[in-house]
Amino acid sequence: MAPDPLALEIAKNPHGPLFLAIAEAITRDILRGRLKPGSRLPGTRALARELGVHRNTVDAAYQELTTQGWLKAEPARGTFVAQDLPDEMTPPVTIPAPVEPAIVRPPLAFTDGAPDPKLLPDKALARAFRRALLSPAFRTGVDYGDARGTPVLRHALSSYLASDRGVVADPARLLITRGSQMALFLAAKAAVKPGQAIAVEEPGYPLAWEAFRAAGASVQGVSVDAGGLSVAALEEAIASDPRIAAVYVTPHHQYPTTVTMGAARRLQLLELVERHGITLIEDDYDHEYRFEGRPVLPLAARAPADLPLIYVGSLSKLLSPGIRLGYAMATEPLLSGMAAARAAIDRQGDAPLEAALADLIRDGDLGRHARKARRIYRVRRDVLAAALTERLGKRIAFDTPAGGLALWLGCGEASADVWAERAGKAGLALLPATRFTLGRAAPQALRLGYAALDEAQIVHAVEILARSLPR
Numbered sequence: 001m002a003p004d005p006l007a008l009e010i011a012k013n014p015h016g017p018l019f020l021a022i023a024e025a026i027t028r029d030i031l032r033g034r035l036k037p038g039s040r041l042p043g044t045r046a047l048a049r050e051l052g053v054h055r056n057t058v059d060a061a062y063q064e065l066t067t068q069g070w071l072k073a074e075p076a077r078g079t080f081v082a083q084d085l086p087d088e089m090t091p092p093v094t095i096p097a098p099v100e101p102a103i104v105r106p107p108l109a110f111t112d113g114a115p116d117p118k119l120l121p122d123k124a125l126a127r128a129f130r131r132a133l134l135s136p137a138f139r140t141g142v143d144y145g146d147a148r149g150t151p152v153l154r155h156a157l158s159s160y161l162a163s164d165r166g167v168v169a170d171p172a173r174l175l176i177t178r179g180s181q182m183a184l185f186l187a188a189k190a191a192v193k194p195g196q197a198i199a200v201e202e203p204g205y206p207l208a209w210e211a212f213r214a215a216g217a218s219v220q221g222v223s224v225d226a227g228g229l230s231v232a233a234l235e236e237a238i239a240s241d242p243r244i245a246a247v248y249v250t251p252h253h254q255y256p257t258t259v260t261m262g263a264a265r266r267l268q269l270l271e272l273v274e275r276h277g278i279t280l281i282e283d284d285y286d287h288e289y290r291f292e293g294r295p296v297l298p299l300a301a302r303a304p305a306d307l308p309l310i311y312v313g314s315l316s317k318l319l320s321p322g323i324r325l326g327y328a329m330a331t332e333p334l335l336s337g338m339a340a341a342r343a344a345i346d347r348q349g350d351a352p353l354e355a356a357l358a359d360l361i362r363d364g365d366l367g368r369h370a371r372k373a374r375r376i377y378r379v380r381r382d383v384l385a386a387a388l389t390e391r392l393g394k395r396i397a398f399d400t401p402a403g404g405l406a407l408w409l410g411c412g413e414a415s416a417d418v419w420a421e422r423a424g425k426a427g428l429a430l431l432p433a434t435r436f437t438l439g440r441a442a443p444q445a446l447r448l449g450y451a452a453l454d455e456a457q458i459v460h461a462v463e464i465l466a467r468s469l470p471r
């Protein structure tokens with residue numbers, strides 16, 4: 001009888017050669033007792049196929065272990081775990097399990113809007129990071145610096161924001177953070193006193209709610225319609241809840257519904273915020289991704305200079321969520337409050353990473369990358385829209401988003417939760433609207449973040465979606 005697949009856990013980026021990582025994984029399983037003395041291992045061809053590696057690599061691993069005495073090759077019969085294991089066998093507890101199981105195929109997923117990691121301009125970033133580390137400026141400035149972030153990046157970002165989106169930000173009013181998540185936490189710390197509340201879009205972005213709560217604020221959901229946050233509902237919420245001291249919005253592409261707030265509503269919102277003297281927190285997390293039509297400038301580009309405003313941006317959609325870089329622009333005294341809160345928890349950011357990003361902005365690499373990513377994601381969006389129409393037709397409803405990395409899919413008669421559960425069992429992860437609500441009834445809808453999937457994967461994912469549509 002053929003042995004079962006081994007299902008080895010192999011370090012994702014092994015430090016040494018791959019065959020040694022495979023050999024280590026096998027020894028670990030012998031020590032753990034998963035592979036018993038005398039048990040037969042799969043043939044090299046079968047294991048190579050299972051692991052997605054070349055057969056010679058598995059052959060080298062088996063040979064290494066045979067030489068060390070862990071395995072025994074029996075001509076014409078196969079390879080077996082040795083009956084007498086090597087003397088230097090260490091107890092299992094001292095063998096650390098690999099942190100990252102690697103050769104595990106991730107399930108297909110419509111994310112909440114993650115970018116494609118394969119597009120990261122890694123070489124340009126690596127070169128810029130190396131330059132930053134080796135620069136004399138870094139060597140003389142390795143001491144603690146400004147809690148607001150490296151001056152070169154604040155200057156570069158100031159020009160970028162002005163030319164890219166009409167946001168005029170003095171570098172002194174910019175704060176670099178480790179991702180916009182930190183900026184949202186600091187925004188709440190600076191804008192809201194304990195016991196006060198922040199009005200948030202519902203459905204909305206749960207991680208922002210977590211950041212606000214962690215900063216001591218409570219959150220109050222305000223409904224969203226086809227034009228984004230309902231300003232009329234916000235007015236009512238403020239009238240009935242005097243604790244509301246700030247409002248958090250995602251006007252470029254409302255999270256999760258993707259709708260863009262129109263010009264008239266933007267003016268209403270700015271007027272309301274000014275009239276009530278509350279702070280406006282604008283999360284412009286995916287500004288780079290507008291595929292057609294005229295660019296839509298942030299509220300921060302239109303707001304009166306003295307409006308209490310915190311504008312938050314992120315590099316997560318443009319570079320990668322794993323590269324922790326975000327920023328905030330704020331009026332005083334909000335900016336100072338945020339910088340002081342940042343210094344208390346993190347002192348300052350990552351100087352070489354910040355200098356590297358400044359380099360990418362100044363050299364134009366970031367702008368070129370944005371243009372390339374925009375082209376690719378636009379095609380993917382169109383492939384998704386076409387596949388949905390073809391496979392699901394009238395049973396769904398959606399507006400093709402003018403930008404952003406996700407599509408909001410109305411589920412028609414179907415329950416979004418049931419659909420997500422059925423698709424999950426068929427190998428496709430989905431995010432139903434219930435994941436984005438605070439308490440009010442969620443619409444029957446799914447957020448389909450498509451950008452990390454290539455065109456073939458999108459078509460395949462839509463196939464699964466169609467097959468798992470609840471009857």
Ligand SMILES: Cc1ncc(COP(=O)(O)O)c(C=O)c1O
Binds near residue numbers: 112180285313321325
């Ligand atoms: C609404 C919203 N804001 C901000 C972010 C970015 O977060 P960060 O910069 O912390 O990675 C995301 C990422 O998913 C988001 O969806």
